[in-house]
Amino acid sequence: MANLPLARRLSGGPLWIVPLALGILLILVPHFNLEYSIVRQLQLAMILSLLVSGLNLSLGFAGELALGQVAMYAAGAYTAGMLSQRGHTDILLQLVAAGFAALLVGLVTGIPGLRLGSWSLAMTSFFLVLLLPDVLAIFRDDTGGRNGLSGILSPTLFGKLLSPDDYFMVIAIVTVAWFAVMRNIAVSRHGTALRVLKKSPVLAASMGINVFRMKLLAYALGAVPAGLAGALFASLDLYISPEAFSFSVATTILAASVLGGSASVYGAVFGAFVLQFGLNQSTEFQKYSLVVTGAFLIIGGVLLTGGLTGLARSLWRKAVGEDPAVSASAPADAAAAEDVPAVPGKVLRVEGVAKAFGGNQALKGVDLVASPGRVTALIGPNGSGKTTLLNMICGFYRTDAGVIALDDKQLQRMGPDAVARTGVARTFQTPNIPEGITVREAVMAGRYAGHRATVLEAVLRLPRYRKVRKGDLAEADRVLDLVGIRHLENAEATALPLGQRRLLEVARCLISNPGVLLLDETASGLDEDEVERLAEVIRRVRDAGGTVVLVEHNFQLVLSLADEIVALAHGELMAKGTPEEIQNNERVMSEYLGIDPDAPEAPHVVLADVAPHTPEGAER
Numbered sequence: 229m230a231n232l233p234l235a236r237r238l239s240g241g242p243l244w245i246v247p248l249a250l251g252i253l254l255i256l257v258p259h260f261n262l263e264y265s266i267v268r269q270l271q272l273a274m275i276l277s278l279l280v281s282g283l284n285l286s287l288g289f290a291g292e293l294a295l296g297q298v299a300m301y302a303a304g305a306y307t308a309g310m311l312s313q314r315g316h317t318d319i320l321l322q323l324v325a326a327g328f329a330a331l332l333v334g335l336v337t338g339i340p341g342l343r344l345g346s347w348s349l350a351m352t353s354f355f356l357v358l359l360l361p362d363v364l365a366i367f368r369d370d371t372g373g374r375n376g377l378s379g380i381l382s383p384t385l386f387g388k389l390l391s392p393d394d395y396f397m398v399i400a401i402v403t404v405a406w407f408a409v410m411r412n413i414a415v416s417r418h419g420t421a422l423r424v425l426k427k428s429p430v431l432a433a434s435m436g437i438n439v440f441r442m443k444l445l446a447y448a449l450g451a452v453p454a455g456l457a458g459a460l461f462a463s464l465d466l467y468i469s470p471e472a473f474s475f476s477v478a479t480t481i482l483a484a485s486v487l488g489g490s491a492s493v494y495g496a497v498f499g500a501f502v503l504q505f506g507l508n509q510s511t512e513f514q515k516y517s518l519v520v521t522g523a524f525l526i527i528g529g530v531l532l533t534g535g536l537t538g539l540a541r542s543l544w545r546k547a548v549g550e551d552p553a554v555s556a557s558a559p560a561d562a563a564a565a566e567d568v569p570a571v572p573g574k575v576l577r578v579e580g581v582a583k584a585f586g587g588n589q590a591l592k593g594v595d596l597v598a599s600p601g602r603v604t605a606l607i608g609p610n611g612s613g614k615t616t617l618l619n620m621i622c623g624f625y626r627t628d629a630g631v632i633a634l635d636d637k638q639l640q641r642m643g644p645d646a647v648a649r650t651g652v653a654r655t656f657q658t659p660n661i662p663e664g665i666t667v668r669e670a671v672m673a674g675r676y677a678g679h680r681a682t683v684l685e686a687v688l689r690l691p692r693y694r695k696v697r698k699g700d701l702a703e704a705d706r707v708l709d710l711v712g713i714r715h716l717e718n719a720e721a722t723a724l725p726l727g728q729r730r731l732l733e734v735a736r737c738l739i740s741n742p743g744v745l746l747l748d749e750t751a752s753g754l755d756e757d758e759v760e761r762l763a764e765v766i767r768r769v770r771d772a773g774g775t776v777v778l779v780e781h782n783f784q785l786v787l788s789l790a791d792e793i794v795a796l797a798h799g800e801l802m803a804k805g806t807p808e809e810i811q812n813n814e815r816v817m818s819e820y821l822g823i824d825p826d827a828p829e830a831p832h833v834v835l836a837d838v839a840p841h842t843p844e845g846a847e848r
């Protein structure tokens with residue numbers, strides 16, 4: 229221990245102590261007799277960091293670009309200002325009202341923007357900011373229009389007039405409290421779910437997460453600090469005007485977010501402080517503020533992936549000598565996974581399913597039954613419709629005809645997240661692993677949709693949240709043992725090599741106790757040892773009662789694992805049967821494996837060593 233570098237020794241402690249200490253220091257600033265100009269910049273920087281943190285929630289965590297932060301900021305400021313004008317000077321009351329007003333603006337603009345999908349929210353929020361001065365002008369009797377809102381009274385707290393020093397402390401306390409809330413959200417299961425969403429809405433839906441609701445949650449939650457910032461700003465100068473909510477403020481917020489690191493909680497503070505102190509130190513800077521903000525955007529977005537906090541994190545890793553991929557203890561004892569608890573497999577029935585993409589009939593009346601305690605393999609040449617069938621079972625494509633059912637529940641009219649919640653879990657041809665989380669968190673995310681605790685319960689760490697979290701941790705240990713990567717639980721998930729990422733995906737599926745496990749070319753790209761481990765995992769799941777559907781090009785693996793093989797060709801059933809029956813099926817031999825049945829060698833003798841026809845680009 230004594231020989232360890234200081235950075236390494238420090239890295240063992242709870243990291244939240246550093247921001248907490250800085251937060252306390254900030255609250256105590258009025259006691260340090262700083263120059264007025266610095267105190268003022270600090271206040272504005274704290275207000276800006278609140279705004280940036282809201283953007284980070286939607287952009288950095290949920291991956292949704294939205295510029296509407298300024299509109300929510302204005303909603304908060306005008307609400308607080310108008311309350312004050314009418315004699316309601318209590319800052320607590322103003323903060324609550326401003327938070328709600330901003331939330332309302334967030335919901336009203338977020339719902340249509342997010343419903344339309346794609347870039348709609350970015351566009352809606354962009355126009356919202358452009359329209360803001362006109363909206364304020366329309367309601368000029370209340371807002372003062374372009375002249376601004378004056379007559380705001382000095383803030384009070386429980387009837388006591390607040391001095392400038394008191395008010396500084398109010399701003400600092402609100403900022404510190406909000407960042408504590410945001411940190412609790414970010415490190416909770418909700419924070420992980422947001423990162424899943426950012427990685428891929430398809431992945432999120434396949435894990436039972438309602439994509440629209442999750443995006444709205446991030447956007448609406450991000451409105452709250454903007455509202456608080458607005459209320460704090462209104463009582464700072466006791467005057468607000470539309471210029472304070474201009475488009476350049478929107479770009480400043482975006483630049484600070486990108487510079488600090490959008491996917492980071494404290495990056496918002498870094499970015500905001502750098503921009504506030506950088507931009508306002510000289511009039512030249514202010515004159516060219518848009519250019520300077522743009523430069524910061526480029527520095528943050530292009531040169532520093534992950535912003536300043538990303539840079540700090542990688543420097544820290546270097547200092548403590550930590551490799552994200554192998555920050556792990558020794559491999560777990562494989563024997564620990566011998567005892568596999570029952571997997572509640574269900575019967576998957578596919579009857580007469582058809583699907584056309586324009587003139588391309590991808591599936592024509594396909595039938596398939598997968599039962600508990602059995603591995604059903606789906607094989608066929610490239611383009612035969614295997615992935616299309618998986619996508620239809622998962623609800624990503626609507627069927628043109630036919631029935632898909634899990635036990636008695638029909639799935640063919642359900643959306644993908646609803647299908648996942650009935651117990652359909654899947655892996656992807658290209659592993660879909662969210663960034664910025666550990667292996668254990670990535671696996672625990674598989675329980676998000678099935679075991680609920682609200683954001684409020686997570687923020688306050690209430691008993692139900694702690695119970696669900698305890699279950700997440702215990703189940704993650706179990707499935708990580710099962711797939712044999714428990715020793716990597718603290719490694720960064722995206723840093724794992726392909727084979728382990730595939731095993732991670734299987735673990736993420738298993739933690740949801742799926743009724744059916746759909747494995748889409750899971751062995752592709754794995755070495756021999758990894759394929760053997762994967763095969764062992766699949767056998768264990770099957771023996772524990774799981775229903776497994778295996779889409780696979782590794783014919784040897786299929787023969788060794790499958791209880792039944794369903795072979796497709798040109799979207800139709802080519803053959804169905806036991807591995808032995810399939811090995812003796814001439815059509816499968818010639819169309820799938822390219823073996824001439826009339827050749828002197830008997831096909832079943834060489835099959836185990838034969839790879840099917842997999843033209844370039846089989847991996848997606």
Ligand SMILES: Nc1ncnc2c1ncn2[C@@H]1O[C@H](COP(=O)(O)OP(=O)(O)OP(=O)(O)O)[C@@H](O)[C@H]1O
Nearest residue numbers: 585588590608609610611612613614615616617846
């Ligand atoms: N979203 C889509 N839009 C249009 N055509 C599609 C779409 N998805 C699949 N197809 C077409 O449907 C057919 C079946 O494709 P699918 O990907 O299901 O085959 P596959 O058996 O999974 O192939 P591979 O082994 O290469 O993964 C192909 O002709 C493909 O081009």
